[in-house]
Amino acid sequence: MTNLWRDDIFDNLVRLKRGHDLPNQNIVSGKFPVVASSGIKDFHNDFKASPPIVVTGRSGTLGEVQYITEKSWPLNTTLYSISFRDNLPKYVYYYLKEMHLENFNAGAGVPTLNQNHLQKLKIKIPQLDIQKKIAAILSAYDDLIENNKKRIQILENMAEELYKEWFVRFRFPNWENTEFEKGVPKGWSYTILERLGKIRTGKTPSTSNSEFYGGQYPFYKTPDMHDKVFVFETDETLTEQGLYSQKSQIIEANAIMVTCIGSGGVTAISTKKGCTNQQINSLSVANNKFLYWAYYLIKYLKPQIELYGATGATMTNLSKGKFSNLEIVKPTDALIEQYFNLVSPKFEMIKKLSQMNQMLEEQKNSLLPRLISGKLSVEDLDIQFPPSMQEQ
Incomplete structure (x- = not known):
């Protein structure tokens, strides 16, 4: 010092x-x-x-x-x-x-x-000049993270807008020449959610067994899912022993997770093998090209999840059975796959930007204590102010 x-x-x-x-x-x-x-x-x-x-x-x-x-x-x-x-x-x-x-x-x-x-x-x-250098380094990370978040939001908005145009407004390719039957385009069908794939309800491994926690497998919970499309990191993790203590609840990557207890309708996609707690139901689609269509389908089921999960108490509580039997309108396989092919590059970019942000957060968090304590010296560094600090 x-x-x-x-x-x-x-x-x-x-x-x-x-x-x-x-x-x-x-x-x-x-x-x-x-x-x-x-x-x-x-x-x-x-x-x-x-x-x-x-x-x-x-x-x-x-x-x-x-x-x-x-x-x-x-x-x-x-x-x-x-x-x-x-x-x-x-x-x-x-x-x-x-x-x-x-x-x-x-x-x-x-x-x-x-x-x-x-x-x-x-x-x-x-001294003030040291404060400025420290703040500039950390702000540069925050600026990059914020810019990536904006890019993610734009990409998600584009994919969602196309979903609404095709599957909500029914303005899909050649819609002008499509006949309607029972209020939906011909070839579409009414079905229930569980016919899209495997549905699982999570369960919390015993918290009294310390050997279940602190491993390599994510334990997905509602706070991990907020404001995310893909969940790359969870607050808690499970060991292999902890994961397989709930063998029937294990989900793989690309499971669509949705909260059905508490804050109903929070939706995100898993990125690793793991399991969820009991507040979350997960859908693993049988056809992987249904993934992004089903992701928005479930997001748009939020009002139904809240309605059918109402128990007279103050929070949503939708059982696996009720969730599995939610009625949906399913387009033709060809149209769903056409949607997947168009939006898949956008979701891949969302993945990359999300992973980049996770890396930037980790780097910033490792620098923060060293910079604030003075253990990492900045006095000899020539540092330019990032955009967010230009007026300071």
């Missing part, structure tokens, strides 16, 4: 303030985001803080740090920056991420972050 770093306290890095209640009279739709402890929740016509703002959870969800670049209303479940003490806001953001603030829980019941305790913590703060 060089003399470019100084011993200091957290309060001289950033001053945080508790967020604000949302006045009832102002709960109307608007353009300013309302920021909760776990993320941006809604939009609001009023605001309390001007950008850039660093926001972290104060109550409930701890450890989630957000960098906000628009006027926002931080809720009372958050702490937000009111002064960066002449430090670089983006550096402060990365510093807080590396602190793992969830480890500073001071709540007896609900997880709570005590800002007064944070203010007195002894830390090391680098």
